[in-house]
Amino acid sequence: QITLKESGPTLVKPTQTLTLTCTLSGFSLSTTGVGVGWIRQPPGKALEWLALIYWDDDKRYSPSLKSRLTVTKDTSKNQVVLTMTNMDPVDTATYYCAHRGMGESFDYWGQGTLVTVSS
Amino acid sequence: QSALTQPASVSGSPGQSITISCTGISSDIGGYNYVSWYQQHPGKAPKLMIYNVSNRPSGVSNRFSGSKSGNTASLTISGLQAEDEADYYCSSFTSSNIVFGGGTRLTVL
Numbered sequence: 456q457i458t459l460k461e462s463g464p465t466l467v468k469p470t471q472t473l474t475l476t477c478t479l480s481g482f483s484l485s486t487t488g489v490g491v492g493w494i495r496q497p498p499g500k501a502l503e504w505l506a507l508i509y510w511d512d513d514k515r516y517s518p519s520l521k522s523r524l525t526v527t528k529d530t531s532k533n534q535v536v537l538t539m540t541n542m543d544p545v546d547t548a549t550y551y552c553a554h555r556g557m558g559e560s561f562d563y564w565g566q567g568t569l570v571t572v573s574s
Numbered sequence: 575q576s577a578l579t580q581p582a583s584v585s586g587s588p589g590q591s592i593t594i595s596c597t598g599i600s601s602d603i604g605g606y607n608y609v610s611w612y613q614q615h616p617g618k619a620p621k622l623m624i625y626n627v628s629n630r631p632s633g634v635s636n637r638f639s640g641s642k643s644g645n646t647a648s649l650t651i652s653g654l655q656a657e658d659e660a661d662y663y664c665s666s667f668t669s670s671n672i673v674f675g676g677g678t679r680l681t682v683l
Contacts, residue, residue, distance in 0.1 A: 492672070494620075501577065502612070502620065504672040515670055546591050551619060558626035559667040560610035566617040 457481035459491070459552050459565035466571050467542050473570060477535040477552030485508055485530045490555030493526065493537045496567075503548075507555065508535060542571045550558040578603065578675035584680040591652040594615075594678045596664030597645060604645035605629055608667035609638055611649045614677075615660045624649060656682050 463475035475493075482489060493505040505524040507515045516524050525538045535552060549567040556562030575631035579597040586592040597613075603609055609627045622631050624640035627647065637652045647666070651658055657676065659682040664675040 459597070494674075495678045501677040502614075502665075502674040502675055504665070507672065515672075518671065556622065556625060556631075557607040558610065559672055560608075560622055560625035560665070561612075561620070562625070562631060564621075567619055 457554055457563045459554060459563060461550060461552050461565045461568040463568060463570065464516060465566075465569060466573065468574050469543055472544050473537075473539045473542050473546070474541075475537045475550055475552075475568065475570075477537070477565060479535065479554075482554065482557055483530065483533060484508070484526075484528045484535065491528070491535045492524075492553050492555055492561055494551045494553060496551070496560070496562045497545075497548040500548075505539075505550075506537060513525075542572045546570070547572045576673070578666060578673055580662075580664060580675040580678045582676070583592045583679045583681065585606045586651075586654045586682045588654050588656065590654050591650060592654060592680065594649045594651075594664075594680070596647045596649070596666075596675050597657055598647075598666055598668075598673070599645055602645075602666040602668035602673055603642065605669075609640065609642055609644070609647040611638075611647075612663045612665070613660045614663065615659075620663065640654050646665055651680070654682055658682055 489510040492507040554563040555560035611624040628640040
């Protein structure tokens with residue numbers, strides 16, 4: 456079955472770069488049509504889409520965060536990596552990776568990882 | 575891009591039906607049939623309930639239905655049950671990006 460799991464630091468300092476890894480199971484990013492997205496959710500707030508990477512290495516980013524985000528894939532490890540530069544306390548959130556489903560939906564989600572930005 | 579607009583809260587009694595609206599613009603909801611709805615219980619990851627405006631993934635109850643008219647999409651839950659109490663989010667594809675709504679808290683009275 457399809458599962459995803461996020462991993463990375465739970466605490467980063469302001470101005471640092473965050474690197475999160477999403478490990479995929481049950482599917483491969485080398486398969487035509489597959490995509491993996493990143494979504495975050497500050498405590499008590501709404502979901503915010505961050506980025507999406509497709510099987511053909513096409514990448515899409517949130518316009519408001521595009522300058523700070525990079526998403527890459529490692530098909531040999533079946534992983535997707537998200538980096539976000541210049542972290543700020545307002546970036547404190549639970550970060551999710553998710554499998555792209557029909558109609559640009561997200562049909563399988565990781566459990567999420569809480570990242571706190573604080574000095 | 576701006577977030578899609580949802581009511582902050584809705585409520586209903588068990589057995590009743592409720593509808594949650596999600597308003598966008600012509601370049602997101604109005605321009606594509608790529609509207610999705612997610613249910614999120616506290617402390618849990620979101621769960622896909624509707625995709626492509628009105629399609630239910632396997633395993634989702636047929637009490638959940640979706641529709642769209644112009645720039646507004648809607649999620650209807652019929653026969654409300656206690657376990658439906660959760661936060662609900664809409665999302666839409668928009669010219670190569672994805673945008674979420676601000677979320678609606680459903681309270682089952």
